[in-house]
Amino acid sequence: MPPSPHASNTSKSRFWDRAGYYILGLAIGCLLVGLILLTKGKLRPPPTQPQTPDPATSPAAGSP
Numbered sequence: 001m002p003p004s005p006h007a008s009n010t011s012k013s014r015f016w017d018r019a020g021y022y023i024l025g026l027a028i029g030c031l032l033v034g035l036i037l038l039t040k041g042k043l044r045p046p047p048t049q050p051q052t053p054d055p056a057t058s059p060a061a062g063s064p
Helices: 005-043
Strands: none
């Protein structure tokens, strides 16, 4: 009587189950890190500066 196919596939299926969970964990971790970085950037916007023309490039600046 040949061995049942389930007995020979248990190690493979366990490996792929573990690999799947590992990959899923990595993907979720990457998503969480990305979301944290995005929210940190949105929560701390760059300081707003008054919109003044640059004197070096402004044509109104008199030539020496």
